[in-house]
Amino acid sequence: MSILGVEAQILEEVDADQQRAQSNTVAVPDQVRLHRRRSGRAVAGVAGGVADHLGVDVLWVRIAFALLASLGGAGVLAYGLLWIFAPQQPDDARSISTRERQQAYGLIALGAGLTVGAGTLSGVVSGWVAGGIGVALVGAAVVWREADQSQRRRAKGALLGAGGRPALFRVLTGATLVITGIVLFLISSIGLNQVQFTLLAVLAALIGVGVLTVPWWLKLVRDLGEERRARIRTEERAEIAAHLHDSVLQTLALIQKQAEAPREVLRLARGQERQLRSWLYGPSGYGRAVDGLAHGTLSDAVARAAGEVEDTFAIKVSHVVVGDCELDERLVAVVMAAREAMVNAAKHAGVAEVSVYAEVEPETVTVFVRDRGNGFDPDTVPDDRHGLADSIRGRMERNGGEIRLRTAPGDGTEVQLNMPRAKVTT
């Protein structure tokens, strides 16, 4: 074997390994599927595939097919169907000994003889008809085998070259045999008048075309599925790449530019970390749960509000939510009020961190927004500052909730929001 040949073989083996690995990881169901043998086959590798699947010697399978052929051609029919519906193995390096090959051909001859013999003996079909069908079947076998071969060549790349003229010759031979078989079958169907004969001929021609093109339309269906899977994978990869580019990479670039401003770097890093996390694990993100239960819950809304304030004011808002429930109008009001309280803390408290705690109880929802900052005297708030008065208190009281404020100059501020929950209508 030349160096090139050795290389080619190594390459092939690597390919086969990769394909095996792929079929082991990606397509788990494929392990339990029946695959036809690609090499070491007499006709189409069906018997070998069945043998591999059942874990018996291939000789017994071939004998079984040959014997089954005597039952009105059941063996032939089974073989043909398996040929059509069992895909070829990706690749296997198996050699077939001359003796085994002779045995196989002998058994094929035996099966064919048994089929014809049984058919004629039982008088179901006359010899001519059986002969016609037999010739057509052999032709079909030749054509299908050629299709298998061409598929195999594609799998091996350009190593063997295209099928070329011999392949074309074989396909034409097969087609001729099929047509001959059909003609024989028609001629032997005696006692037909003109019209019936023409109809039958047309029908037979259509059947012939169908038989001949089986490999092609099967391949079409398989290729379509394969292509669709590949497209989904590619799209997914593109989506991930685009997302990372728009978010993480941009932020990293910004961080490098802003290296002199630690506060800005912190803000960018915090915001990006949160976004990436919600994209990976969040309810509407990349790893979203299939059921939409987690969508539109109080904990989501609180997290969102905290995140917005974090981004806008470059401070840390750590939030904890205990229990959870679906959002309704009242709870949206609570979240908006809480957000306003966070904004106030961020603006006026002069701290780097605000704590938010929300608890869902059967009767009420309570939210605390707390900072350890400047604090203030509620009585001396200038009239032009409406944040607390309007946004928070108004929002809560309109919806039947209440607000408690604990603050004193130099003592930090804690806003407590209580909202009775709407009765659950079942």
Added chain:
Amino acid sequence: MTEETQSRQPVRVFLVDDHSMFRAGVRAELDTITDDIEVVGEAGTVGEAVAGIGHLKPDVVLLDVHMPDGGGAEVLRQSRKATPDVVFLALSVSDAAEDVIAVIRAGARGYVTKTISSQELAKAVVRVADGDAVFSPRLAGFVLDAFADRPGAAPISDPELDLLTPRERDVLRLLARGYAYKEIAAELFISVKTVETHVSSVLRKTQLSNRYELSRWASDRRLV
């Protein structure tokens, strides 16, 4: 909280995290920020960590929750028998309740998020070394959730372990609201020592209670 004094031996800390960058960062922070802490070793895999902890016998192990080959919980399982005196403090970027609770149940004495400031981390290390539990607000929230009376919760087999007392619940709520021990003590009119006792008791219950099946726990957060 114990007042730190200069006369005491520095706390010997061992870092376990599969990201070398993070280890280097924590090491630099802890070494520069305080003399009370000395980083004596670090490891990036479960095997290295178990070997290093067995060999160096540190006071405190800072343990990443997420690592290949079983994560922090696995390090705990393998190290607890040989070195029962070593204290573990879990560090994580994870928001997943079941991960955090799993590490606590495997024996960690506290949990802080990786975004914690260096000062806070140093304080937490000294506190677990003194035998306290360290509950970040997030962990307090997880534990409250875990002990909630939600429909479908596992039946209470041992009231001593499976229920939080009202006082413990109050302490946890204040922790989740971001209160320090001193502030909690003032709020509830109890001593700081009593707050510590409550927190330790909550930690013990979290580690020993069979109230909830952790595997199921995160998936059915209380939607009441």
